[in-house]
Amino acid sequence: MNYNEALNWIHGRLRLGMKPGLKRMEWMMEKLDHPERRTKFVHIGGTNGKGSTVSFVRTILQSAGYEVGTFTSPYIEQFNERISVNGVPISDEEMVLLAKKIIPLAEELEKTELGGPTEFEVITAMCLYYFGYVHPVDIVVMEVGLGGRFDSTNVIHPLVSVITNIGMDHVNILGHTIPEIAFEKAGIIKVGTPVVIGEQKEVAIQTIEDVASSRKAKIYQIGREMKVLDHVSNVEGEQFTLVTPFKTYSHLQTTLKGTHQVGNAALAIMTIEYLKAYYAFLVDEEHVYEGVKNTYWPGRFEELMSEPTLIVDGAHNQEGIDSLADTIKKRFPKQKVNILFAGLGDKPLKPMLEKLEDIADSLYITTFDFPRAAGIQDLHSLIESSSATYVEEWKAWLTDLIHTGKNDDVLIITGSLYFISEVKQYFQTIKISK
Structure with a gap:
């Protein structure tokens, strides 16, 4: 098998469309000897801003010297970027290796009552196997594909979860009201695992709080536990001050343009602060400033x-x-x-x-x-x-x-x-x- 053949096989799974549910992923994780249990994760869901928030978290941690894996979708410049290490897409050879590992499982799964895995499930399994066994890293920042509760990424157990915001998207799958969609997004919240949220709509916040409360998960929310102050748009991008329960960062500068990017950066910094406080990640103030300034995410203004x-x-x-x-x-x-x-x-x-x-x-x-x-x-x-x-x-x-x-x-x-x-x-x- 060469790279193009591997890619064609992966894309061929698109014929199966979307099949929400975790049974097929759990089946593959069992067959792969649970690679998802061998890695530390940050899990990022929401309607908009997921990719930018992933990039902020990754770049800050990378500035502190950590090797960071990311899983994002869709791709902008090349397919391999969906699985990256320190922002560098995995090689064509690695993609072929992963395809060879997953194809027999997909064929075996297809013969069961669960049916064959979708394209996104295949890529998710490839990512988890890659970081679990092929190229372990210090931490993986994983972006939700669609929704959360039944998304294939939801087989992981992260150190912290992030929900950027809630919007009326994919309504035929996630629901036709904000509370319904918020419930699906909040599905990534795990028992005892904190969640950082950027949502501003009260009806969505209430739903997220209900789910978090039932799972004894602490919430860190923009406008409440963390506050953005002194935001100005300048030639370089956006400048702002962020106050968290742990620290105040004055005059942060990002080159990503738009008020929404300030919110995404704030979520990322709060996530980093939690990793520092409770999981001993060694990230200094200078790494936060450097990471926020150097964050780049293609296709966003x-x-x-x-x-x-x-x-x-x-x-x-x-x-x-x-x-x-x-x-x-x-x-x-x-x-x-x-x-x-x-x-x-x-x-x-x-x-x-x-x-x-x-x-x-x-x-x-x-x-x-x-x-x-x-x-x-x-x-x-x-x-x-x-x-x-x-x-x-x-x-x-x-x-x-x-x-x-x-x-x-x-x-x-x-x-x-x-x-x-x-x-x-x-x-x-x-x-x-x-």
Whole structure:
């Protein structure tokens, strides 16, 4: 088996779709001699901000000299980045090794009443086996795939759990109300294991508190146990002060832009503070400052070029679009803003597009090669004013705009992270010569 064959086999599992539940994962963990019991974890769930929070935690710990594994999804630049060590994706050879280990198990599992594992279950099992037996690290920061209670990552028992926020996403699977979705997200809370939360909605907080109380899990919440003060947006990104039960950090600076990134950084720092206080992780103040400043996460208000300004942002749901709109207003109050959007058909597209219409001087809509992608006609029918412009061939359109756009214009490309991944890969192939 070579790398492409391994990747094709993994992607072939997509035909099984989503199958919530932990039985198949528990079966594979038993067969693999429980690699999930050999590793220390931080478990991060929520609707938005999971990836950025993972990156903040990882970079701070890495600044302190720890070797940190991460598990994230979806990927932006290459598939292997879903399993990384100190931010470096595992090698193609390691991916093949892991596939060879899991394929026989998947085939055996397929013959049972449980049925075969999904793509995400396969990748989760590969990750846990990798960090349990192939390349042990000091700690693994693991991002939830979808929901929490029945997500395949929920076979781990972390040192601390994190829930970033709760939004109306994946409603057909997680529920149609905030309390229902919050209950699913709170499913990652383990007995006696603390949870750090960034949620601000009272109905969601109440649900999380009920679950935490039933499991005797202490809560650390933004606005209560930790407070953000003196936040200002500057040229470099965001500057703020954070007060935790353990320490005050004045004038922290992150290059990730947007108020929501301040919240993500705060959750990460609180998580680090807990690891320091109760698990003897040796992280000094300077490591926190350095880690927050050096954190990078692709596809989140990421500037690809400056003349004209080209930014990609994976705002793939209503909460993401709201945060993007807020950041655009703060960052570009006087410039002409063009927005190109492509999204998935199972998202609440109408309110997302209406928000983008309000903020954009010119809104363009397109589609891309992905099974769940919404078609251009589907998107256009959702915009009542019909002020958006169709873009049939977004690659040619983007190349032309880069060469003909004015230097003071701003182009924001947003929507599905799968689309952002395609844009970034295409951007690497074109030569800019203005």
